[in-house]
Amino acid sequence: xxxxxxxxxxxxxxxxxxxxxxxxxxxxxxxxxxxxxxxxxxxxxxxxxxxxxxxxxxxxxxxxxxxxxxxxxxxxxxxxxxxxxxxxxxxxxxxxxxxxxxxxxxxxxxxxxxxxxxxxxxxxxxxxxxxxxxxxxxxxxxxxxxxxxxxxxxxxxxxxxxxxxxxxxxxxxxxxxxxxxxxxxxxxxxxxxxxxxxxxxxxxxxxxxxxxxxxxxxxxxxxxxxxxxxxxxxxxxxxxxxxxxxxxxxxxxxxxxxxxxxxxxxxx
Amino acid sequence: xxxxxxxxxxxxxxxxxxxxxxxxxxxxxxxxxxxxxxxxxxxxxxxxxxxxxxxxxxxxxxxxxxxxxxxxxxxxxxxxxxxxxxxxxxxxxxxxxxxxxxxxxxxxxxxxxxxxxxxxxxxxxxxxxxxxxxxxxxxxxxxxxxxxxxxxxxxxxxxxxxxxxxxxxxxxxxxxxxxxxxxxxxxxxxxxxxxxxxxxxxxxxxxxxxxxxxxxxxxxxxxxxxxxxxxxxxxxxxxxxxxxxxxxxxxxxxxxxxxxxxxxxxxxxxxxxxxxxxxxxxxxxxxxxxxxxxxxxxxxxxxxxxxxxxxxxxxxxxxxxxxxxxxxxxxxxxxxxxxxxxxxxxxxxxxxxxxxxxxxxxxxxxxxxxxxxxxxxxxxxxxxxxxxxxxxxxxxxxxxxxxxxxxxxxxxxxxxxxxxx
Numbered sequence: 001x002x003x004x005x006x007x008x009x010x011x012x013x014x015x016x017x018x019x020x021x022x023x024x025x026x027x028x029x030x031x032x033x034x035x036x037x038x039x040x041x042x043x044x045x046x047x048x049x050x051x052x053x054x055x056x057x058x059x060x061x062x063x064x065x066x067x068x069x070x071x072x073x074x075x076x077x078x079x080x081x082x083x084x085x086x087x088x089x090x091x092x093x094x095x096x097x098x099x100x101x102x103x104x105x106x107x108x109x110x111x112x113x114x115x116x117x118x119x120x121x122x123x124x125x126x127x128x129x130x131x132x133x134x135x136x137x138x139x140x141x142x143x144x145x146x147x148x149x150x151x152x153x154x155x156x157x158x159x160x161x162x163x164x165x166x167x168x169x170x171x172x173x174x175x176x177x178x179x180x181x182x183x184x185x186x187x188x189x190x191x192x193x194x195x196x197x198x199x200x201x202x203x204x205x206x207x208x209x210x211x212x213x214x215x216x217x218x219x220x221x222x223x224x225x226x227x228x229x230x231x232x233x234x235x236x237x238x239x240x241x242x243x244x245x246x247x248x249x250x251x252x253x254x255x256x257x258x259x260x261x262x263x264x265x266x267x268x
Numbered sequence: 269x270x271x272x273x274x275x276x277x278x279x280x281x282x283x284x285x286x287x288x289x290x291x292x293x294x295x296x297x298x299x300x301x302x303x304x305x306x307x308x309x310x311x312x313x314x315x316x317x318x319x320x321x322x323x324x325x326x327x328x329x330x331x332x333x334x335x336x337x338x339x340x341x342x343x344x345x346x347x348x349x350x351x352x353x354x355x356x357x358x359x360x361x362x363x364x365x366x367x368x369x370x371x372x373x374x375x376x377x378x379x380x381x382x383x384x385x386x387x388x389x390x391x392x393x394x395x396x397x398x399x400x401x402x403x404x405x406x407x408x409x410x411x412x413x414x415x416x417x418x419x420x421x422x423x424x425x426x427x428x429x430x431x432x433x434x435x436x437x438x439x440x441x442x443x444x445x446x447x448x449x450x451x452x453x454x455x456x457x458x459x460x461x462x463x464x465x466x467x468x469x470x471x472x473x474x475x476x477x478x479x480x481x482x483x484x485x486x487x488x489x490x491x492x493x494x495x496x497x498x499x500x501x502x503x504x505x506x507x508x509x510x511x512x513x514x515x516x517x518x519x520x521x522x523x524x525x526x527x528x529x530x531x532x533x534x535x536x537x538x539x540x541x542x543x544x545x546x547x548x549x550x551x552x553x554x555x556x557x558x559x560x561x562x563x564x565x566x567x568x569x570x571x572x573x574x575x576x577x578x579x580x581x582x583x584x585x586x587x588x589x590x591x592x593x594x595x596x597x598x599x600x601x602x603x604x605x606x607x608x609x610x611x612x613x614x615x616x617x618x619x620x621x622x623x624x625x626x627x628x629x630x631x632x633x634x635x636x637x638x639x640x641x642x643x644x645x646x647x648x649x650x651x652x653x654x655x656x657x658x659x660x661x662x663x664x665x666x667x668x669x670x671x672x673x674x675x676x677x678x679x680x681x682x683x684x685x686x687x688x689x
Contacts, residue, residue, distance in 0.1 A: 141407075141562065141563070142559070143558070144556070144558050145558060176563070179563040180414055180563040180564040182563070183412065183413055183414050183562070183563040183564055184412075184414045184415075184564065187410075187412040187413075187414075188410055188412070
């Protein structure tokens with residue numbers, strides 16, 4: 001797994017009325033909420049550290065992932081979005097930058113549809129949530145869990161560098177737990193919503209969509225679908241990146257987030 | 269003693285890549301139905317009906333059907349269709365469904381109607397079993413696996429209400445909501461047909477069956493863990509205010525009888541040589557574990573003593589390899605397969621009955637690569653020499669079936685009451 005940051009972070013559990021959420025936070029500067037992929041949180045890594053140089057980063061384990069208990073009642077990413085909005089409010093975040101990775105991008109998009117006035121900028125890295133027109137989102141139910149994880153990298157070498165021990169029991173347990181949570185909230189339609197293209201039309205927040213052109217998990221054609229729905233949207237395509245842009249290109253993605261924040265601030 | 273006959277009704281195409289004895293691993297859940305030959309299937313469906321009819325003639329009390337989906341090892345992927353036909357073409361034997369996929373069917377009321385119709389057409393000969401299904405079933409019909417157990421229980425409650433209470437009524441459950449429940453067909457048997465529950469590994473299912481006083485049928489499990497599971501059932505029954513006995517316990521055994529010991533052994537070995545079947549220990553079938561053990565489908569911590577069997581785990585995707593271990597020889601040694609002349613199989617059967625003490629025994633035969641002739645020879649010898657002796661043993665060993673002693677109350681059933689049960 002990715003190494004743990006040397007810089008101190010704060011790990012705490014925030015008790016919401018409908019579930020507890022563990023949050024790791026660190027850095028300084030404007031507030032930023034970061035939501036992880038469907039594989040679950042994989043630690044405070046280079047991407048977090050790069051963000052923490054400019055932001056106060058809050059990285060929760062969404063309910064049912066990592067160290068956060070499952071919200072048994074949740075049936076849709078929108079349910080997780082309501083919890084993440086509540087979490088941000090409890091954490092005191094105001095006009096914050098919201099960053100979502102993959103499945104976490106879908107949750108953040110749902111948040112933006114509900115509460116865009118609370119956000120200063122939205123950055124979606126290869127978000128789920130849109131139904132691609134010409135192909136399919138890779139179905140993790142049909143994939144061996146580690147093979148699914150591997151599919152998110154641009155190359156086998158990149159996967160091996162990040163996960164040298166794919167047989168690690170803790171990793172497998174985490175993937176299994178994450179897989180079950182996904183099965184509870186996104187069984188069908190799998191990883192997309194027919195409503196999101198409509199609800200996003202009122203997400204009045206400057207948005208940057210980032211997509212790796214080697215993404216084998218969520219087709220990059222979905223970038224255009226998000227762009228068509230979101231009123232203020234910029235698309236950045238990265239020719240060499242896979243699905244896990246933050247793992248393979250942490251500084252690059254962190255730079256894009258910072259640019260998005262600065263551009264949004266200038267426009268205000 | 270209730271004696272049933274079972275086969276998976278395999279799709280037998282010796283030319284197919286998934287047909288056994290190839291010494292190759294045969295991975296289930298990747299096969300394409302592009303290999304399906306409807307002419308072969310036509311002949312096989314009708315062959316299996318002929319065998320069920322003959323089993324009834326030979327004195328079997330029950331004709332057991334199951335269902336599995338998207339696989340050649342069970343052709344009866346909608347067992348209610350086969351049960352409907354049996355309801356019309358048989359006259360005496362019970363039709364035992366083990367069973368319908370409560371958690372996978374999207375509308376339990378449809379299921380309640382189908383089963384009520386079969387019960388009426390058969391004049392009250394249906395035994396309705398419920399199963400949760402393995403990964404293949406959820407996958408084949410896209411049933412959301414983390415809610416399998418919740419859906420199972422709610423569907424059960426809805427169906428029982430549909431069968432037993434006058435409609436119309438409204439149902440507002442967590443997983444099912446229906447505005448108007450009032451199917452015209454109601455069960456022939458009152459208050460409803462007997463319910464049996466098969467199982468292998470899940471403690472939850474056994475516990476649920478025991479609480480509901482439903483007979484629990486262990487399918488293809490080793491003798492000792494089966495006995496231990498029945499003991500768990502007995503304790504749960506005690507905790508719930510009743511005394512369980514053999515009438516509550518079912519045991520499935522692979523049994524082939526033939527004219528000589530050599531022919532019996534040679535033929536019984538074909539059990540393991542048909543289409544890839546990961547539920548058939550020693551068969552070369554493998555599964556992709558992550559497809560059989562879909563996320564949240566079953567509790568991996570709340571398991572029965574049958575967890576000791578690697579074959580049980582593999583078939584359900586709970587081993588890392590998905591390969592079903594075991595050999596014909598291994599299974600012969602532990603009486604997982606019993607094969608021989610009537611005289612020889614009876615010795616082994618007697619020992620199994622003494623050890624496991626079931627009131628229901630399901631005889632699994634005519635499967636894998638066995639031919640129609642193989643099945644018919646065995647059925648004939650069972651009828652003439654084996655079944656009568658099993659009934660004698662059951663009397664000697666005090667192993668009443670659920671039509672002799674009521675599984676719910678322990679009361680002895682006599683006359684019309686027994687036949688109606």
